[in-house]
Amino acid sequence: MATSRTEQRRQTERRILSAARRLFSERGYERTTIRAVATEAAADPGLVMRYFESKEALFSRVARIDMDAEPSIGGSPAEVADTLLASLRDKLAKEPEAALALLRSMLTHPEASREVHAYVSAQQRRMTDALPQDNAALRADLLGAVMLGTLLGRYLIRMETLQDAPPEEIAALLSPCFQALAGGAPGDFHDTAAEDHAPPR
Amino acid sequence: MATSRTEQRRQTERRILSAARRLFSERGYERTTIRAVATEAAADPGLVMRYFESKEALFSRVARIDMDAEPSIGGSPAEVADTLLASLRDKLAKEPEAALALLRSMLTHPEASREVHAYVSAQQRRMTDALPQDNAALRADLLGAVMLGTLLGRYLIRMETLQDAPPEEIAALLSPCFQALAGGAPGDFHDTAAEDHAPPR
DNA sequence: GTCTATAACGAGATAGAC
């Protein structure tokens, strides 16, 4: 019962954020209403506005990419492929709710679109620097596209098998794709957990 | 000038459909308003409703997948990979506006979601039958995911390089991925136009 | 007084009456 006013407020704020995360990631930006968020959080619509200024602000608070959490990309093409694959496997293992909000909204909401675009551009640039080939930029884009498609298929489209497949199995099947796109040895079926080897061929 | 009433109506209907196709594919379902469609088609919002019953019905009229236009899938794993790759290359070459409407809305609109889901399920089933491996279903899902990601990256995200890359170059880079996922020889860099060869290994 | 809940406003949408 020792819940001070400010403590109470903190909790309400947290409930709202949590509800917003859920709804934005489940329905996307336009189909998520402030009112629904408020109901879900057992709070008042007016409160949501008071705490978070606007729907737009609430969304960008929820859907923010932590660039620093992303792995740095570099090394040989095969290493780049491994790094990306490991990153994908992580995302497949833990279901990143905030990222899903972004993904689901990216096709219809301008800010989400900008954010995703900025993210892939940054990743793309780092990859392009690491991949020595002449068509490195295209390779980098395709790597991003494959990751995007995989995440989408699992969490948003909910493809029947992909939805429940163990991340390791997915990563294993994708490994030669990543290797080929990165320009390493295309047919190199090597264990994705091993990151300590020189590029073959 | 010999435009009868019914002919006039036909033209208006066509203008509305064309406008709807454009707007749905550019903005997605929720951000496309009947008013905007009407304005774009130089018609009255009420007319749009009169001709097409509802926004929902207009959308499903615009975004319908012609299943029969899709290639039949079968043969050896390598042939399946080639067929899919050729299909992807076609889509990369001609920018399918109706499909884009579906894609852009699939993450936020239930019916679009169902339609896409039904489509990938059908494709998935046909692929699964053709791929002999034990984990064929997962492979099929991943093939679908890669195609989805590539289309998304080119048309909707507009990744800088992928956006303007020639379809042949994209297909060439993707070829080993498709081969590996289909379970053919993973490193088999063969010309994608050649569909007359037995599965290696 | 500060924090919360209720009510209302204006914009914009769909859909049905005219």
Place this chain on the structure above:
DNA sequence: GTCTATCTCGTTATAGAC
């Protein structure tokens, strides 16, 4: 083929609880 009633949205103003 046009017009307008009704709904719901995001948001703001107002009244009440601690």
